[in-house]
Amino acid sequence: MMEEDTIDLAQYLFTRLQQLGVQTIYGVPSDFNLTVLDYVEPLGLSWAGNANELNAGYAADGYARIKGLSALFTAFGVGELSAANAIGGAYAEYAPVVHVVGTPPRSAQKEQLCIHHSLGDGNFRVFSEIASRLTVAQVNLDDPAHAADRVDHALRQCILHSRPVYIELPTDMVKAQVPRARLDVLINRSPPRADEEVTKRCVERIVKKITTAKQPWIIVDGLTSRYGASAEVNELVRLSGIPTSTTPCGKGIVDETLPNFHGVYAGAIDTESNFAWAAESDLILRIGPLDADSNTFAFTALPDPGKTITFYRDSVEDDTCGDEEIFQGLQLQSLLRALVDHLPKPTMQMHQQASPGKPRGLPNPVEELQKMPLPREHDLIDQASFWPQISKFFRQNDIILTETGTASIGSRHLVLPRGCKLINSTLWLSIGYMLPASAGASAAQRELNIAASNGSDNGNGTGIPPLPKGRTILFEGDGSLQMTVQSISDMIRARLDVIMFVLNNNGYTIERWIHGMNAPYNDIQPWRYLDAPMFFGAQKNQTHDLYPIYTKRASTWGELNDILADPDFSRGKGLAMVEVIMDQHDAPETLKKLAEASSKRNFGG
Template sequence: MADEVTLAQYLFLRLHQLGVRSVHGVPGDYNLVALDYVEPSGLHWVGNANELNAGYAADGYARIKGMSALMTAFGVGELSALNAIGGAYAEKAPVVHIVGVPSTASQDQGLFLHHSFGDGNFRLNAEIYARFTCAQANLRNVETAPALIDETLRQCLLQSKPVYIELPTDLVKARIPTAKLEKAIDLSVPPNDTVIENAAIEDILRRLYAAKQPFIIVDGFAPRYGISSEADELVRVTGFPTSTTPFGKGVINETYPNFHGIFAGAAGKEIYMPWVNSCDLIVRIAPLNADTNTYGFTTLTNRNVTIEVDHNGVEVCGALYRKLNIKTLLRKLLDRLDTSRLPQLSPYPDLGDPKRLLDQLAEPARDAFIDQETFWQRISKFFRSGDIIMTETGTSSSGGRDFVLPPQTTVINSALWLSIGYMLGACSGAALAQREMISAKSRPNGRTILFEGDGSLQMSVQAIGDIIRNRLDVTIFVINNDGYTIERYINGMHAGYNWVQPWRYLESARYFGAPENDPEYPVFNKRVENWGELMDVMQDEQLKAGKGFNMVEVVMDKEDAPSSLKNLVRMAAKRNEGGSETSPAHQELEQRVMATS
């Protein structure tokens, strides 16, 4: 390597050192010269059709790979991606957003440049992004730029949130000593205070041993905190009854005998919520307390009997142990756990066994319409270990909570931001990350499988072009129910605003330029309207292989929806009308939020 590299190369090489292998984004005149250094740095330029989908794709890539990069141009480009970065910030996806901005001289002179607001203020976009990112770097000084880049990337990984880097056009080619790249970015965290750590572990162990009716709830921030394996091990070695939240779907091995599906609170089985409320110990791991993830806050639990494991500490039945590396704490807890002292559990109610429920389903009549109530369970027979399974906001996300998952599957859904159309873009990023990891032998072979509504697909359909451009292996089940069914249940079952223009979805591969008769990138298209057709298509060898671009259009009734979705939107409709939540746990949460705000 030469003695010096450009500033752009320094940034891209640092990303490469941290495991990033692709850069999503859209070219623009303020970032074009910087793009010349992407591929020489060992990175792949994805080339998305628009910035919003590029942001969605970067988010999906980050959730699989652990970090991603997005590059846009100043003004119109970066603001087009803002919605995607907002979702990544809300749901903790570590995306590095690099923005090519005008030269420092142009900014200092306050010139009326294109893509600006024509007022000479070049800081407004950065001020907006400061609200959606955990760290920012304005690379105006070549002497301080390397350290600023390193610290910004460090914060992206440590906090698992997006960061924002401004790269002015006149500094792209600034020279940086290569020696600065020889020292890796320090990702270590301070050691835990042993007194606080030991006190927390002893407190937790004492309560685990004393519990008579314990329960574990695993949530979706566990992967962001790097504690998925510890959560899985705790569930396995304790044998305690366990559920996940919708956001936590797939975090643990769902074939364990003590796994009982998703805890849906007031929207779930009638026996489940009273039983949980009578538990004397509940362990909540990496929680997201959003209304959609807690079924209108009805799955929140009594603080006095809850151990809540969060990013930087743990709350044990009201006692706070803060400023702790939670992965280290859980590892030590598991090492010290004496399973012989755990309680012998008394028989508890049938909380649900997803595998048993799937096995008990009667074979549907071949000419019967495909129904939402059983589709999501039956389609589970299509899954295998290693798959990445993605469900779009709406009926797909709600229905996907009934999936019966094999081990080593990854589920991606949105439980807070809920930007309709996100998942198709994210699918392209996740599939790319999966391909890179399989090539590096850091992930088992598997497919990327997306369940997408017809309405949401129309929001971000250009992502199909991105998928085909990059020859990504993707399987899409398009749920065609003539529009926005989730919105219909909230309001306007027959209102015109909940309809969408009918598209010929199966022609999208041809429209977006998929190759014809190419064995290296095959295309599979099929429309199914009854159970017989669906069962047959699930046995197709090409579809099962998952290679190339595969789309199955699944026709369902526009007024059909999973029962859990119907219950959830009733709660949402009540809140929209000004109804109040009556859950004591929700009232307690509001009080705690007020006390800390």
């Protein structure tokens, strides 16, 4: 094979990532990945250069949830273990992260030498064995004849399953030659084709159940978006008029301005009227479920199986009327499109007429917010008023991130404009995740905005129209911020645009409500949070600089409203931090109930 017919393996890998829409590379340099990082800038990619591997992994997760794929580069051993928590979270919550690990040369591994960053026992497979439990595919690029095949396999598995994959790249393989022509054939992003006959039978069965139901209900869960079916679900909700709720993980998938959208259903922790309405529903269409205790309000929001049809990525389970049937070989997007096409118009009209202004027991969040009294100027900021009222600050296409704890639970009461995307954690719940994730989300959003300005697609060859410009808005706890505060440095380095609300309630409030309300282990060292940008190298209050810094503190609604009305803050340019002072014992009512249930379960009550 002539030299012009081949390409360096590292260049092949980065080009493949570019073809799939990846433009920012996350990670930390190490002697085992330095030579591969030499390819980043010449190929037109951006190197994030994170302060540590954990933050790099979290940022890659946030980026992947917006762009559909991300890349993380670490050293083996010390680097990848530092990132393991982030990769575990990405696996648990279906974020497609490509984790590339620079490993020692093949000769050193073969001879089982005592190499730094290893455990010193000559076993170079131990870390890949760990990774096999946290990723859906693992490949070792140790053979030039098969390296390109292995890269393509790993990337397709990452996309197909929307979960992390693990790629080992030995230092002596960076310049290994692979066929250049392979790059002319793009990686197939499409899921396996559905069985048309099975799809037809499934749709006919579901349509029959819907047309005979008196009180149908749709519950949209978070894996709907991971399976790429958000658009199809919104069409079903909009055209059918069927009352629709989400789970915490599913919040932000459904257009919340629709009249038949009724917020997050909280099971036994919800209001009596909502819980009663849910119990009376005679048909539930449950789409993309994630059945974690933290996503189902201690399992109380799980619907009655005898009334439920559950939609997974490639199958449907219908347990209604004691007539159980499982349909295999489906494809969620095409199934939902077929379902919308086959719903009879009289049925859709019936539900559409019943929905506007008639939630039939379920509230409409937009109407509820309009009815809420405005806080008075001198009122202290509390959890009950903050979450619904802050919704008025949001704009179309904002990306909103809520950290585990009071923010994540409080976000149930947010009312989102059309096109907003909400990122939270509903299974892994690793505090500190959301700060670096917001850096990744902001970078992804900037790339999408540039694509929109250029009139192109999302940069991944899918043909999906670009998103109009939005802002990245983070709600972060004081304790969580202390976990991953170096991400503020990453934001400043990359000149990322982030609006950050730091909720200062003097420690771990969610833990206080579970156990140890006044215990010292739930306290944290008070920080001067608003000094963080300056510590990490920014200039204070650079409102007219190319990268402005904005810092303010608010403890009353009058102070907060003045900040929200300030165009230097609300435009979302640069790094804007607002420290919101709240009482350390104040928490959303839902959190208090969940904490009580968690305490009983944890301590045998």
